[in-house]
Amino acid sequence: MLDATRAAFAVPISTSQFSCVGERSGNQDAIGYHLDEHNACFVVSDGVGGHAGGELAARIAVDTALNTFVGRPSVAADDIRHAVKAANDAILARQRELADQSRMSATIVSLFVDRASGHASWAHVGDSRLYWFRRGALMQRTEDHSLSARSGEAAAGSGANGGERLVKTNLLYRALGARATAETTVSASQQLADGDAFLLCTDGLWQLISQQVMERSLQLADSAEEWLALLRRAAEAKADKARDNYSALAVWVGFPQQVTLAGTVRSAS
Numbered sequence: 167m168l169d170a171t172r173a174a175f176a177v178p179i180s181t182s183q184f185s186c187v188g189e190r191s192g193n194q195d196a197i198g199y200h201l202d203e204h205n206a207c208f209v210v211s212d213g214v215g216g217h218a219g220g221e222l223a224a225r226i227a228v229d230t231a232l233n234t235f236v237g238r239p240s241v242a243a244d245d246i247r248h249a250v251k252a253a254n255d256a257i258l259a260r261q262r263e264l265a266d267q268s269r270m271s272a273t274i275v276s277l278f279v280d281r282a283s284g285h286a287s288w289a290h291v292g293d294s295r296l297y298w299f300r301r302g303a304l305m306q307r308t309e310d311h312s313l314s315a316r317s318g319e320a321a322a323g324s325g326a327n328g329g330e331r332l333v334k335t336n337l338l339y340r341a342l343g344a345r346a347t348a349e350t351t352v353s354a355s356q357q358l359a360d361g362d363a364f365l366l367c368t369d370g371l372w373q374l375i376s377q378q379v380m381e382r383s384l385q386l387a388d389s390a391e392e393w394l395a396l397l398r399r400a401a402e403a404k405a406d407k408a409r410d411n412y413s414a415l416a417v418w419v420g421f422p423q424q425v426t427l428a429g430t431v432r433s434a435s
Contacts, residue, residue: 176203176281177358178420182390184398185413188370195368195413196224196272200232205239206279207232207249210415211272212294212368214341219270223257227272227342230256241278241287243352250274250289254348261343271343275308275366277417279358288364289352292341295372297365298356301425302385304377308351310369311340360420363393370412374401388423390416 187193194213211227213220234249261268273292288296293310387393394416
C-alpha cells in the first residue's frame, strides 16, 4: 500500500540526452541515468584529455555512481559523496590494473532526486556542469573546479602549495582519478517545483552555447527532447569550433512547457 501511494504521488520526470564526437577521433563523454517510481539519478562524465584511458574513466565514473545510488538511493549529502567516492575509488582501482592507463581521470556531474518528497541535490567534480532552470530562467549552476574559474593568484597558489596533482593543467584542479580522495561539491537539498528543468553537460557543450541560448531554447520547447534538439542545433551551428566532444542530459520535472513561454517576464531578483 505504501509503495502504491508513493508511486501515485511521485514527481513526474522526463529525460533526453545526446552525445557528439565533434572533431575528436573518439568520444570520451559518458552519460547514464536510473529512474524508477521512487528515485532518480542522472550522471554525465568527461574523460580528461592528455592521458590515456579518459573514455574508460568516464564510463567507470557513470556506471559506478549509478550502481552505488541504486544500492543506497538517497539525496542526503553524505550518501551523494559516497556515490562519487565510489566512482573515484573504482577509477583508481582500474589505474592500478592497467599500467598504460595509470593516470586516467574524468569529471563528473550528477543529479539525485527523491521523487516521493520532491527534493533534489546535485554534485560535481571538475568542469562538467549542471544548470537548474525555473520558469525558463536560470536559478543556479555549478562552479567549475578549473584554474580559469579562479583568479590568477589563487590558481597559481593552488598548483604550488595545494599538494594537488593537476590534471588538464591549464584547466582542472579536481577530477576523479587524480587523487586518493574525491573532493566533491554537493549542493543544498532543493524542493522541486513543477516546471523545473536541469541540463547536465560536458565542457564541450557549454563552451559552444551560452546560458541565454539555453534559456531561450527552453522557453520554446514542448519537451525535453525538443529542448535538446534545439541545443544540439545551436551547437552544430558552431561546428567549426566543436573541437571537443559535447554531450548533454536534460531532466524535466513536471511540465515545463506549461510554465515556460517565449518572452517570459522575469521578476527582479
